[in-house]
Amino acid sequence: MTAEEVRSLDRAHVLHSWSAQDLIDPLPIAGAEGSYFWDYSGKRYLDFSSQLVNVNIGYQHPKVVAAIQEQAARLTTIQPSFANDARSQAARLIAEVAPNGLDTVFFTNGGAEAIENAVRMARLHTGRGKVLAAYRSYHGATAGAITLTGDPRRWASEPSAPGVVHFWGPYLYRSAFHAEDEEQERDRALQHLRDTLMVEGPHTVAAILLETVVGTNGILVPPDGYLQGVREICDEHGILLIADEVMAGFGRCGEWFAVDRWGVTPDLITFAKGVNSGYVPLGGVVLSDAVRASFATTPYPGGLTYSGHPLACASAVASIQAFHEEGIVGHARRLGEEVIGPGLAKLATRHASVGEVRGLGVFWAIELVRDRATREPLVPFNAGGEAAAPMVAVAAACKERGLWPMTNMNRVHVVPPCTTRRDEAEEGLAILDQALEVADRFVVG
Incomplete structure (x- = not known):
């Protein structure tokens, strides 16, 4: 099937969870392997969401x-x-x-x-x-x-x-x-x-x-x-x-x-x-x-x-x-201690929109704010529509560069597969660094 055939059938017959059906356009996915998945055009995404924080062993483990x-x-x-x-x-x-x-x-x-x-x-x-x-x-x-x-x-x-x-x-x-x-x-x-x-x-x-x-x-x-x-x-x-x-x-x-x-x-x-x-x-x-x-x-x-x-x-x-x-459990622990944690700490020093980073292993969050002093969130609690636009823009900046993020409210969650290699984690953090420049534009304090 082509991407358009998949999309057309999806729109005609699938009810998606947690979504207003006429306001979404799900991306057709053609395949996946390791820490990446790709669409029908061949564009690859480094998965920093593990789908719904569940693909711990990565895609298609033989x-x-x-x-x-x-x-x-x-x-x-x-x-x-x-x-x-x-x-x-x-x-x-x-x-x-x-x-x-x-x-x-x-x-x-x-x-x-x-x-x-x-x-x-x-x-x-x-x-x-x-x-x-x-x-x-x-x-x-x-x-x-x-x-x-x-x-x-x-x-x-x-x-x-x-x-x-x-x-x-x-x-x-x-x-x-x-x-x-x-x-x-x-x-x-x-x-x-x-x-x-x-x-x-x-x-x-x-x-x-x-x-x-x-x-x-x-x-x-x-x-x-x-x-x-x-x-x-x-x-x-x-x-x-x-x-x-x-x-x-x-x-x-x-x-x-x-x-x-x-x-x-x-x-x-x-x-x-x-x-x-x-x-x-x-x-x-x-x-x-x-x-x-x-x-x-x-x-x-x-x-x-x-x-x-x-x-x-x-x-x-x-x-x-x-x-x-x-040794996947130990690898996940070291990836957090040696790569993701220190990498996110560096991002926090570079971006005024980062209020706090926290996590363990391959389970991290970046909390984004408009003002570090007051800790006002980048978007309001449970925001939707135009109020959520800053976070939508951050996510879009990630996806444009080939990183699939997980976002919720005013946070970007960094939750790649436990099998993610060090160089892949560093690649994702470098993309996040660029995407957070979008969040910085909304900082007022």
């Missing part, structure tokens, strides 16, 4: 492609009530890289379903109804997951499911607690969480759900001690801690799971995206032994037709094995 082909030739599908080698192997490999004591995996088709099932498990295990989740969060677009989401994407789905209470997490650059340093931010955020529990009644709360490192809402790395503090609060009140690692896991933060950086063991971990880089849809929940015991003689009342699908699990097995064999 070992993962081969595993899918081999599994398709042998057994394309089987229902979840049977055991199969791909699912068993995938579960074992995931449990092996999870924190100690989390040895059981419930497979889903993606991250939102993982969140839905983790919350269900927490409620059944504790016999309680409420779940606390952060305002700066995104947990998925299904009915329960969008209720748990804190950002504006939940608004159109309200009124929503009962039992969810939102709270403020740490974010020193725009502190809700008027903190002056990381230690104050940590302590005041933990006290705020305690206060929220006090007025909600901790005995009514089944779980506290949080993204270990907040993703789409700003790549917010928690201050040291915060996650440990949340773990202590949960233990004090018999509340389960659910770590949403859908975006932060499988190498993205330079660790197998981001919680490893702080030595925190959740009761439940949700995953998707990087477990197999989206080659075939897959997600899941890793359960602690205690939660798993709740369903030892009592049935777990949930399931999915494609839970642990053989093609998806085969791709996860191959991906995790490649991560081990090729």
